[in-house]
Amino acid sequence: MKIAIVCYPTFGGSGVVATELGIALAERGHEVHFVTYKQPVRLGLLDNNIHFHEVHVPEYPLFHYQPYELALSSKLVDTIKQYDIELLHVHYAIPHAYAGYMAKKMLQEYGIFIPMITTLHGTDITLVGKHPFYKPAVTFSINKSDVVTSVSEALKKSTLELFDIEREIEVIPNFIETSKYSPDYSDCQRSLMAKENERIITHISNFRKVKRIPDVINVFHRIQKEIPAKLIMVGEGPEKEKAEQLCDRLGLKEKVLFLGNSTEIDRILCFSDLFLLPSETESFGLAALEAMINKVAVVSSNTGGIPEVNVDGVSGYLANVGDVEDMAAKALKILKDDKVLEQFKQNAYNVATKFDIVHILPLYEEIYEKAYKSRFKNTF
16 A cells, blocks of 8 residues: 655654654555655665655745645645555644645545545644644544544543544554564663662653653652662753753752763663653653663653553552652662562563554554545545
8 A cells, every 4th residue: 555654753752653653564565655844763764665755845934934734735735646645644633634634635626535544642632732723623634534543542532522523533552663672782881871789760751841851850869869870861852951950959960861862762771770751641651662662660650641551560650740759669669679670670571562563553554444445435
């Protein structure tokens, strides 16, 4: 099947999932066309089954904000016509589902009827999408999609509560490709990051307020009072500078490493003992899943889709949002004893394998086939 995928090409979860899905589809023999404003960060070399089409937005002084949706919908029309695309899969409702619907309507003028799958990832629904300025357009775009999927049961529930949805929403969870991960790197140089007796705690995110970055540091502050430890912070974002200042105030400057964005997350996780994810909300918790497949235990907030990934008392522990005392206590419960830590690490890996792409990819292929067969029956 010839599939066009629209996503954000950034380090965020939706872009990572969309890119990895496209790569896996290409490996299965599908022809995949990524359409976005730059090559996705997880997309390596292109091959015969993977193509990238850049969306250019011309700069015009007339526009205070350049019309990306218009440029994207036009690029989709051109790409679908030129390469005989059979199916359109858009990730993140804003603005991709809206632009996708406009492309569908334009293609009708040429007698081309293409089904559109919209995958909801999180803040496109729970944060941006529910804003009064965007809510009508988001509702319209979801209802005009031929198939709608959500990455967790929690996100599906939120979508149905926040919007007047007429479409059925199918839950297809995020995934990892177990075969790409090697839990035991021969060059995993733990000694570069910490002393032999120090535990390594890691946090990876885009450093937005919803990630509750101060909680990460305050939890670590309590941990390092009890046991020798280092904290590795991976990512960039608006809360990073404040986080560095908080570390200075708490006297943690020598114990916290800020590494910025990285394309070698698995190598960082290979020497980590514990992953902290105290987010205000998460639609799924992909960062936690990537930690778990690398045999890293997780202490997280009990919110959104995280409990569907991090199994309390098995792969780690859950705590109420903002309860840094409880998070620190549960982290120490894991970290203080070597045998307990090793058991949690192995449990985390075992839970993560349930989200292997070999289990998830057939679910997407099934809905692709269903959407393609019914393309003349829906709301065109």
